[in-house]
Amino acid sequence: MVPLTFLWITFYNLHFIGQCTLQVSRIVGLPSETVAQSIRAVPVHRKHESPDFQLFVNSLLDDSHADANSTVQEKAQKLASKLNCDTVISEIGADRGSVTFKVHRDLLTKTVLQKITQDGPRFGLNTDLLSRIPKGKTIVEFSSPNIAKKFHVGHLRSTIIGNYIANLKEAIGNEVIRINYLGDWGLQFGLLGTGFSKFGSEKELRDNPLEHLFNVYVKINEAAEQDENLRSSAMEFLRRLEGGEAQAVSLWTHFRELSIQEYAKIYKRLGIHFEEYSGESFYREKSQHVLQMLRNRGVLKEMENGTGVVDVSEGQDMSTYKTVVRSDGTSLYITRDVAAAIDRKEKYDFDEMIYVTDKSQQTHFQHLFKILEILGEKHSIRCHHVPxxxxxxxxxxxxxxxxxxxxxxxxxxxxxxNMAATSTSKDLEDPARTAEKIGAAALIVQDFKGPLMSDYHFDWDRALQSFGDTGVFLQYTHARLHSLQGLWETKDLTDFNISCLQEPSVISTLQHLLRYDEVILQCLDDYQPRYLVNYLMGLGHLANVAHLALPVKGSTPDVAQARLLFFNNVQMVLANTMKLLGITPVTNM
Known part of the structure; x- marks a missing residue:
């Protein structure tokens, strides 16, 4: 039998099972690092007590081993039989092809709570599991509304998804640059410039810039459908704009600055910021340089209608051409995107760039990355589209x-x-601000619950429910836990009686916390926020069960102190995880 004395595994830097990896590595003949990668925390089971960790035998042993004819469960049982319990591990078993380990409950409780207290907002982010991820400089381009056009729901999704990805990258130690790449150029501005002289009002523009520009844009579009001269005027305005004509540029600058000011106010309500507001307009001149680069490489082909195209096929039978310049020489969206990608590499020397847009633009980004590759831009492989x-x-x-x-x-x-109709709602200093934070949480959670690529139907009533897996439930849970802060007599976060925290609801919650970095890693793999939402909901439900089972008022001082420490730490992790999703936790509601 192999003893498990001095077992440890760096999981949240907790020394629980790691030396086990050395023992197992000797048995199976694999490096301890390989063994460690096969160990995971066990998801909490609601109906019965779960072990804390499991070692997946099938990921370690292949058919080349001596026991190749054994089932995976038999392999797990055989491996488990060679290991002994000690002062760290209280139980070792085999279950569905994995070796399971249970840590002594007092050690689990003490170590996890001390680690949360010690790391604070960084809990779960400084682990060996996450340390293997390369760090660097990340650009996230998101939101990117079109000035004067409808800010449709796709832009809302891009805004909150992009912010979540930026938060996630920042949390693991990346330098993140958030870019809002505005649709501030092209034919729409030709139409807008023409339309403002016909339908515009300086007063309405000052009072409500976004709504007035949108209304002007709608009117000129309708009028241009009936009047070819107006469409010609729009093209002429765009040519003047691209040519740098002073009056056209002045009007465009005015529209753009007013729009950004209004956007900034709205993003502030969501707690979202950008390091850079750029736009297609920044690259109207540099896009001409891109066209020259394509000519120099001999890949820009002029069609009979005068447009310029590039073959972006991937070895298909028939060539696929992408138009990159109009017959009159004006640039296109794709050309300006290429220029932007090249410029950002020169300006920021990024390690990765992530574009967050709806799935209708997948082909556009495939073409963008292909053109960058054709131009010899090696960083094209570091550019990713999250649809x-x-x-x-x-x-x-x-x-x-x-x-x-x-x-x-x-x-x-x-x-x-809803708050006014609820008898349990508290008197708040600023109920509108609180309602806004809760409403934003409801929007974010409703959006993040499913796979990003899936279409879904939004339901206001379901999103704003105070029960079930909703953003309102998360805010309610956080506020409930935060309200316990007022019961502290001496907030000593290091002195507590472990024996006062051995209830099943405590253990289940602590086990759930062990999985935090695994969930973060899963999110980083494909940027799906639903993993984090599911984790948060699990933590919220466990916290509410514990809150009901472990009253603080009326308890002895030792018990009250221990329970307050526990709830304080759960609230801290809950708040920090909500912030990763872009949710601002409320303390009263």
């Missing part, structure tokens, strides 16, 4: 969603009504 599906049913009482501001206002209004 997402569409949302149906996102309407406000005013009708279809036009601006993000309408969505936030609707969420706040509905939440205020």
């Amino acid at each position: 997402f599906g569409r949302v149906q049913g996102m309407k406000t009482r005013k009708g279809d969603v036009i601006f993000l501001e309408d969505v936030l206002d609707e969420a706040r209004t509905r939440m205020l009504q």
Whole structure:
């Protein structure tokens, strides 16, 4: 029998099972690092007590081993029989092809709580599991609304998904640059420039820039459909703009600056910021340099209609051409995107760049990355597109969603009504601000619950429920745990009686916390926020069970102190994880 004395594994830097990896490595003849990668925390089972860790035997042993004819369960049992319990491990077993380990409960409780207290907001992020991930500089391009056009739900999704990805990258130690790449160029500005002289009002522009520009854009589009001269005027305005004509540029600059000011106010309501507001306009001149690079490489082909195209096929039977320049020489969206990617590499020397847009643009980004490759830009392999599906049913009482501001206002209004109708709601200093934070949480969780690529139907009533797996439930749970702060007499976070924290609800919650870095790693693998949402919901439900089972008021001082420490730490992890998703936790509701 192999003893497990001095067992440890660096999991949250907790010395629980790791020396076991050395013992197992000797038995199976594999490096201890390989063994360690096969050990994971066990998901909590609601109906019975679970072990803490499991070693997946099948990922270690292949058919070349002596016991190749054994079933995976037999292999697990055989390996488990060679290991002994000690002062760290209280039980060793075999279950469905894995060796399972249970840590002595007092050691589990003490070590996890001390680690949370010690690491604070960094708990679960400084682990060996996450340390293997390369760190560097990450650019995340997201939100990217089109000035004067409808701010549709796709831009809302891009905004919150991009912010979550940026938060995630930042949490593991990357330097993150958030870029809002505005649609601030092209034919829409030709139409807008022409339309403003016909339908525009300086007063309405000052009072509500985004709505007025949108209304002007809608009107000129409708008029241009009936009047070819207006469309010609729009093209002429765009040519003047691209040529740098002073009056056209001045009007465009005015529209752009007002729009960014309004966008910044709205993003602030969501707690979102950007290091850079750029746009297609930044690259109108550099896009000409891109065209020259394509000519120099002999890959720019002029068609009979005068347009310029590039073959972006991937060895297919028939060539696929992408138009990169109009017949009049003006640039296109794809050309400006290529110029932007090259410019950002020169400016930031990034290690990866992530574009967050809806799935309708997948082909566009495939072409973008291919053109970068054709140009010999080696960083093209470091560029990634994170696509997402569409949302149906996102309407406000005013009708279809036009601006993000309408969505936030609707969420706040509905939440205020729900709070007013709830007898347990507390008197708040700023109920509207609280309602806005809760409403934003409801929007984010509703959006993040499923796979990003899936289309889904948005339901206001379901999103704003205070029970079930909703953002409102998370905010309620956090506020409930935070309210216990007022019961501290002496907030000593190091002195507590371990024997006062051995209840099943405590152990289940601590076991759940052991899985934190595994969930973060899973999110980093494909950027799906649903893993983090599911983890948060599990933590929230476990915390509420513990809150009911472990009263603080009326308990002896030792018990009260220990329980307050436990709830304080759970609340800390809950808050930090909510912030990763882009949710601002509330302390009262």
